[in-house]
Amino acid sequence: PAGDHEAYLRHALSLAQKSPPKPSNYRVGAVLVNAATNEVLSTGYTLELPGNTHAEQCCFEKLAQQHSLDSDAGVDLADVLPDDVALYTTMEPCSFRLSGNLPCVDRILKIGAAKIRTVYVGVYEPEKFVSENSGRQKLQDAGIKYVHVPGLEKDILEVATAGHEK
Numbered sequence: 001p002a003g004d005h006e007a008y009l010r011h012a013l014s015l016a017q018k019s020p021p022k023p024s025n026y027r028v029g030a031v032l033v034n035a036a037t038n039e040v041l042s043t044g045y046t047l048e049l050p051g052n053t054h055a056e057q058c059c060f061e062k063l064a065q066q067h068s069l070d071s072d073a074g075v076d077l078a079d080v081l082p083d084d085v086a087l088y089t090t091m092e093p094c095s096f097r098l099s100g101n102l103p104c105v106d107r108i109l110k111i112g113a114a115k116i117r118t119v120y121v122g123v124y125e126p127e128k129f130v131s132e133n134s135g136r137q138k139l140q141d142a143g144i145k146y147v148h149v150p151g152l153e154k155d156i157l158e159v160a161t162a163g164h165e166k
């Protein structure tokens with residue numbers, strides 16, 4: 001039910017608040033859920049893991065570590081994920097990163113639509129770093145449902161941009 005979606009995004013937002021503020025990215029939180037059982041499979045927030053890491057990326061890398069997979073290559077993660085997973089992320093997955101690192105949309109696509117059925121986002125990516133995020137189209141083209149959950153936009157953006165010059 002819809003109420004659960006907001007609860008998961010609020011959980012993701014509480015994770016985003018752990019992210020060290022930086023002027024060059026957003027503070028984002030993400031939660032990976034087994035939609036059939038409501039079990040939280042993994043969580044992540046921006047810069048949680050060493051390196052210039054994104055929230056969604058940390059979700060996947062932590063899951064790979066849990067299964068001691070030598071890499072978070074999508075194919076391996078697809079083997080350990082149940083077949084109805086939902087990704088909740090306070091900001092929509094990136095489709096391009098100024099750092100040149102692999103965008104999270106591509107990480108989701110590597111895992112595949114047979115596993116990640118739905119992506120729930122709290123806000124679309126603002127135009128500050130990347131003029132237009134093409135993630136929604138790419139995910140939908142791959143057969144992944146893309147749902148914007150309204151109501152938390154102000155809180156999410158406040159947290160996301162805390163490291164930006166006022």
Ligand SMILES: Nc1nc(=O)c(N)c(NC[C@H](O)[C@H](O)[C@H](O)COP(=O)(O)O)[nH]1
Pocket residue numbers: 024025026027028045046047052053054055056089091092093094096097098099100101104125129130
């Ligand atoms: N969905 C999402 N989760 C994150 O954890 C995060 N930091 C962003 N941010 C998107 C933004 O477009 C990139 O942060 C900039 O493009 C800079 O790129 P890097 O992050 O340095 O690779 N977006």
Ligand SMILES: [Zn+2]
Pocket residue numbers: 054055056057093094103104105
């Ligand atoms: Zn990303």
